[in-house]
Amino acid sequence: MQDILDEIVATIGASKERGKVADYIPQLACIDPNQFAITVALADGRVFSSGHSERLFSIQSISKVFTLTIALGKLGDAVWSRVGREPSGDPFNSIVQLEHENGKPRNPFINAGAIAIADAILKGHQPKETLGEILQFVRFIADDDSIGIDEKVAQSELVTGDRNASLAHFMASFGRMKNPVDWVLGTYFHHCSIAMNTEQLARSGLFLVDNGRNPVSGTRVVSALRARRINSLMLMCGHYDGSGEFAFRVGLPGKSGVGGGILAIAPGKASIAVWSPGLDEVGNSKLGTEALENLVQHTGWSIF
Numbered sequence: 001m002q003d004i005l006d007e008i009v010a011t012i013g014a015s016k017e018r019g020k021v022a023d024y025i026p027q028l029a030c031i032d033p034n035q036f037a038i039t040v041a042l043a044d045g046r047v048f049s050s051g052h053s054e055r056l057f058s059i060q061s062i063s064k065v066f067t068l069t070i071a072l073g074k075l076g077d078a079v080w081s082r083v084g085r086e087p088s089g090d091p092f093n094s095i096v097q098l099e100h101e102n103g104k105p106r107n108p109f110i111n112a113g114a115i116a117i118a119d120a121i122l123k124g125h126q127p128k129e130t131l132g133e134i135l136q137f138v139r140f141i142a143d144d145d146s147i148g149i150d151e152k153v154a155q156s157e158l159v160t161g162d163r164n165a166s167l168a169h170f171m172a173s174f175g176r177m178k179n180p181v182d183w184v185l186g187t188y189f190h191h192c193s194i195a196m197n198t199e200q201l202a203r204s205g206l207f208l209v210d211n212g213r214n215p216v217s218g219t220r221v222v223s224a225l226r227a228r229r230i231n232s233l234m235l236m237c238g239h240y241d242g243s244g245e246f247a248f249r250v251g252l253p254g255k256s257g258v259g260g261g262i263l264a265i266a267p268g269k270a271s272i273a274v275w276s277p278g279l280d281e282v283g284n285s286k287l288g289t290e291a292l293e294n295l296v297q298h299t300g301w302s303i304f
């Protein structure tokens, strides 16, 4: 495995065509695109990394997997009255479907859906308390108490967050927000600003590798059924309007973020995290996707 990862770093990681870093969040616009890391956390507990795997990056939308998991824990199937579970086929920050679909986002991974999930988990509590809970959960699944929020990124999102504010207010106009919109947005921007490295991120996905149970510690995080459902949503919706392309090329449940990270799950085998800040046209890590495509060719881990 180490050989495969080192080769991916030496070839794909050194590519000249690196995509474009997200520039609509000023704090992400200044990230050096020449960084690249990959970590594979195997179900048997072994962890392999190559590249800049100790460097922290903004996990952005990957955090939506964790908030969905928390929401399912708190609300159970009532979550599905707040968000759907169909791919949107539209960009991650699109507003158009909301108008025709009664303000209900298509799935929990587009921005509108994740904002609705943030509202669902707030349950009248202060954003600080909810963020504490989200962080506690992420630290628990990654087995690492050092994970935190990059406050500069959160502030940067807040001051340039007009689109997300529009989505939230639009949903509120359908009577879909149970908490003040600024609380919901504050919670959403902060959980998107959680900073992790690929080692931490790969470990955090282990519970989705083994039917809801961390295969290394043996701790159960969610039921087997719930883990299967989270994986299916990642496969169908985890890369927004690039989800079909990701399934076609990689064939694994995956979730991307505009910080350039991708978490991919090979059920029964491994949790994989890649990071390369340059994005493709739809906002998914360009080299990260190529790296996963290559890894799956070497390992045969595609679920298809």
Ligand code: DON
Binding pocket: 059, 060, 061, 062, 092, 093, 111, 157, 164, 189, 192, 256, 257, 258, 259, 282, 283, 284
């Ligand atoms: O709300 C936003 O736009 C960002 N906090 C998250 C977007 C994101 O990561 C979409 N990813 N590909």
